[in-house]
Amino acid sequence: MLPERKRERLALRAALLRLTPPLEAVAEDVLGIVSRIDLVTRDPDGEVTLVLTAAQGADLARLAEGLAQCAWLTPRLADWNQLAPHLGLASERGARLLLVAPRFDERTRAAAESLGSERVRLAELVPRGELDVELRPLTEPPPAPTERVPRPATGFRTNLRD
Amino acid sequence: MARELADVLHYFLEDARPAPCAPPRCLALVAEPDELLGAAFLWNLAHELARRGNSVAWVSALSDEELLPDDACAGIQRLLAPVAELAGLAAAVREAGAKLRARPAPELVLTRVPPSWLGPEAGAQDLLAWTLLLAGPELERRDEARVRSQRIADALPGARIGVTLTGVRSVREAEAAFGALARDFSTPRAELWSYGLLLDDHLLYDALLARRPLTHHRPESRAALALRDVARLLEEDWRRDAA
Numbered sequence: 001m002l003p004e005r006k007r008e009r010l011a012l013r014a015a016l017l018r019l020t021p022p023l024e025a026v027a028e029d030v031l032g033i034v035s036r037i038d039l040v041t042r043d044p045d046g047e048v049t050l051v052l053t054a055a056q057g058a059d060l061a062r063l064a065e066g067l068a069q070c071a072w073l074t075p076r077l078a079d080w081n082q083l084a085p086h087l088g089l090a091s092e093r094g095a096r097l098l099l100v101a102p103r104f105d106e107r108t109r110a111a112a113e114s115l116g117s118e119r120v121r122l123a124e125l126v127p128r129g130e131l132d133v134e135l136r137p138l139t140e141p142p143p144a145p146t147e148r149v150p151r152p153a154t155g156f157r158t159n160l161r162d
Numbered sequence: 163m164a165r166e167l168a169d170v171l172h173y174f175l176e177d178a179r180p181a182p183c184a185p186p187r188c189l190a191l192v193a194e195p196d197e198l199l200g201a202a203f204l205w206n207l208a209h210e211l212a213r214r215g216n217s218v219a220w221v222s223a224l225s226d227e228e229l230l231p232d233d234a235c236a237g238i239q240r241l242l243a244p245v246a247e248l249a250g251l252a253a254a255v256r257e258a259g260a261k262l263r264a265r266p267a268p269e270l271v272l273t274r275v276p277p278s279w280l281g282p283e284a285g286a287q288d289l290l291a292w293t294l295l296l297a298g299p300e301l302e303r304r305d306e307a308r309v310r311s312q313r314i315a316d317a318l319p320g321a322r323i324g325v326t327l328t329g330v331r332s333v334r335e336a337e338a339a340f341g342a343l344a345r346d347f348s349t350p351r352a353e354l355w356s357y358g359l360l361l362d363d364h365l366l367y368d369a370l371l372a373r374r375p376l377t378h379h380r381p382e383s384r385a386a387l388a389l390r391d392v393a394r395l396l397e398e399d400w401r402r403d404a405a
Contacts (some may be wrong), residue, residue: 022215044214045394046381081382088213088381156340157356159391160384162333 007131009038012100015135016041016051019123023049023098026087033072035065040073041098046090048077053125054101059108063120066097070119100125100135109138186219187400188255188271189324191294192310195224195276199328200296202366205230208272209375210393212237219258219268223251224276231373239268248279248317252289270400280313290318294357294396298329299339308346315352323352326392327359355399358392361385 009028016023016039023041030037039051050069054062077091097120099112104122112120123135193200204220212218219239223246241261243254251273259267275289293314297307311323325343327336336359347354360366365385369376377386 045390085381086378088377088386155356156337157395158333158336158358158388159394160333160358160361160388 008133011131011133012051012053012125012135013039015133016098019135019137021045023051025051026084026089032069035069037069037073040095042087042089046088047093048073048089048091048095049098049121050095051098051100054099056102057105059099059101059103060105060111062101063097063099063108063111066099066120067115070095070097096120098123102126104138112138186255186259186268186271187292187404188273188289189292189294189396189400190273190275190289191296192275192277192280192314193296195274197296199363199366200274201230202370203296203326203328203360204272204274206366206369206376206389207393207396208238210377210389211270211272211397213375213377214393214397216397217267217269219271221251221254221258221271221273223254224274231370247283248275248281248286248289249283251275251279252286256288277310277313280310280317282317286318290314290321292322292324294324294326296328296360297325297339297343299327299335299342300329303329304339304343304346307343311347311352311354319351321352322355324355324357324396326357328363330359330361333359357395359388360392361388 013025016025021043023043025039025041027040028038030040037050038053041049041051043049050066050073052062052066052069074094077089077095081087081089081091096118099108099120100123101108102125104124109122112122122138124138126134126136128134191200191204201224208218208220218237219241221241221243223243239258241254241258243251245251245254255271255273258271273289275293280290295307295310297303307325314321314323325340327339330336330339340356344354362383362385365380365383366376366389369379372379376383376389380386
């Protein structure tokens with residue numbers, strides 16, 4: 001029998017994979033600045049999202065903690081890429097935060113909105129049975145860098161820059 | 163001996179049988195069999211698309227592809243198709259979902275088609291609806307791409323012809339080359355679509371020799387960034403079409 005904390009973590013990892021875009025856990029229980037980061041994840045493009053869970057009523061404080069952990073992690077991502085190049089982390093884009101909680105305080109929502117979904121996303125944690133959970137994002141994923149409308153036989157398309 | 167789910171499904175209720183799968187979408191790279199860049203590019207592209215969570219199969223009719231590193235562990239299913247013409251390859255692509263018993267069934271099938279096989283034979287619709295060409299900035303390579311695109315359009319009017327620029331040193335050079343190619347592209351019977359560029363092409367071979375996909379072998383390189391971008395553009399169009 002798995003300890004409860006481990007079971008919760010496994011359920012959370014499975015729920016993260018069902019998000020759009022899916023988030024794959026690459027590190028767990030990482031010792032960040034002063035405290036631990038629940039999960040560090042990457043999406044299919046290699047963008048890094050740090051995941052923190054918050055108990056009911058603790059979300060506002062965890063938001064501040066999450067931002068601090070992002071600031072701690074971002075300059076270390078290039079080193080992580082050296083250590084584990086197969087992860088293909090998009091280190092140049094830094095880390096963003098996904099805060100997960102059963103409910104969010106109005107102040108947390110307002111703060112997250114002002115920071116923008118490029119930096120912070122919120123997702124409600126909803127139990128599904130005893131062993132599973134569902135994540136309901138409250139903020140939209142960040143928009144694509146540029147809207148690409150294919151124009152046949154005309155436009156050159158790339159997201160790269162010289 | 164291990165059995166797969168399909169082998170024991172008859173024990174279950176009729177309703178439990180999976181519905182027939184939709185045929186997978188096919189992306190055909192039109193390239194000569196001896197164009198090694200084509201093989202190296204497609205091998206790396208298959209890995210990148212699989213890494214992005216897509217179910218990818220490679221239907222391989224050209225003998226040199228048998229020499230490529232085994233990619234079963236990367237989640238790419240490969241089917242060898244001993245055929246020598248377009249209709250045979252089209253049939254192999256159509257049947258890929260049924261022949262490749264591993265699950266999930268492939269959503270996208272990649273294959274290489276020699277230009278000499280292009281023609282309005284049966285099966286062109288399955289194989290040439292979405293094609294990809296590698297084109298360079300030099301006049302000779304643009305001319306080669308123009309001839310190939312014309313042959314694709316003759317074989318299947320309305321085909322989508324994708325172009326990825328190679329042999330360029332910068333985005334600006336690739337953009338200029340694509341503009342020239344679009345001007346050369348004279349047929350109104352097909353559509354020319356841009357699918358980015360490849361930079362530092364030689365790293366595609368390095369990755370192949372190292373038996374590691376480029377995006378793992380040299381993840382920070384310009385070549386890997388460019389390959390990821392090509393894969394993303396292809397995936398976006400494919401998903402948009404499916405929706």
